[in-house]
Structures are given as structure tokens and as C-alpha cells.
Amino acid sequence: MKxxxxxxxxxxxxxxLQINFNSIIPNLIMAFVLIQALKITGILAxxxxxxxxxxxxxxxxxxxxxxxxxxxxxxxxxxxxxxSLYAEGILTGTHVxxxxxxxxxxxxxxxxxxxxxxxAGVQGKYYAPLLGIAIVNALLAMLVMRFLV
Numbered sequence: 001m002k003x004x005x006x007x008x009x010x011x012x013x014x015x016x017l018q019i020n021f022n023s024i025i026p027n028l029i030m031a032f033v034l035i036q037a038l039k040i041t042g043i044l045a046x047x048x049x050x051x052x053x054x055x056x057x058x059x060x061x062x063x064x065x066x067x068x069x070x071x072x073x074x075x076x077x078x079x080x081x082x083x084s085l086y087a088e089g090i091l092t093g094t095h096v097x098x099x100x101x102x103x104x105x106x107x108x109x110x111x112x113x114x115x116x117x118x119x120a121g122v123q124g125k126y127y128a129p130l131l132g133i134a135i136v137n138a139l140l141a142m143l144v145m146r147f148l149v
Contacts, residue, residue: 024076031070031080038066039088048090058098058139059146063090067099068106068138075107098145102138109134 003011038044044063052062063085071078082099085091091099109131117127 027074027076028080028083030074031077032084034070034077035066035081035084035088058142060095060098060142061090064095064099067091068102071103071107073108073110075103078103078107094149097149098142101141101145105141106134106138 035044038047044066047065048062050062051065055062055064058064067078067082067085070081078099082091082096082103086093086096113127113131117130122130
């Protein structure tokens with residue numbers, strides 16, 4: 001029996017909500033909690049000071065490193081960390097514009113290493129170059145965005 005357009009739409013909406021509730025929202029909440037924990041413990045300020053010279057190359061405050069580290073673990077976490085730092089006033093709209101391409105270019109590498117590379121049988125010796133290429137692309141994108149915005 002052929003499904004109606006409404007049935008297909010409703011089924012897609014259910015799947016979208018399931019992905020949202022099971023994947024995206026937990027990652028966003030984790031990122032907001034992480035940023036608050038780092039802020040309360042003083043680690044955020046320490047990271048900001050430690051990485052300020054490196055992040056300045058991209059026109060970002062040192063705290064921007066937490067967005068990149070969060071994004072490397074989870075793309076939703078990177079977006080959540082970015083949103084949290086923006087809400088705190090640490091990042092501006094310009095900073096967010098610089099970081100967004102990097103989040104998408106290197107996002108969730110830790111997760112995909114096992115999900116994609118491991119299940120595809122990719123040899124471990126290729127992991128570093130594959131991950132490195134994505135990180136280099138992200139850094140180049142941040143440089144380009146710095147001069148575009």
C-alpha cells in the first residue's frame with residue numbers, strides 16, 4: 001500500500017523529533033553545562049589566557065578554543081559551546097561567524113572516528129592524516145572568515 005503525502009510527512013517529523021531529543025538537545029545541554037563548569041572553576045579563564053595568542057591569529061578571544069574542542073567531540077556540543085559563550089558576552093557575532101565553518105568542517109571527529117572509520121575497517125595509521133586534514137581545513141576556514149567579516 002502506498003503511503004499518502006501526509007503519512008510520509010508525519011513519519012519524517014517523528015524521526016526528526018526523535019533525532020532532536022536523542023542527539024541534538026543532549027549535546028547542546030552538555031555544552032552549556034561544560035561552559036558553566038569551566039567558568040565556575042576558573043578553567044575557562046585559564047584556557048582563555050593560555051590560548052589567547054593562538055586564537056588571536058583568527059581574530060578570536062582565547063576562550064574560543066573551548067568551542068573548537070567541544071566541536072571536535074560533538075558538532076552539537078560545539079554549537080552549544082559557541083551559543084553559551086555568545087550568551088555570556090565572551091563571543092560576538094563576528095567571532096561566531098568565524099567559528100561556525102570550523103565547527104562544521106571538523107565537528108564530531110571523535111564520534112566519527114569509531115562510527116565511520118572503525119566500522120569501515122580503515123587502518124589506524126590513516127586516522128591521523130584523515131583527522132588532520134579536517135582540522136587544517138577548519139583552521140584555513142577560520143582565517144578566510146576572519147578577513148571576510
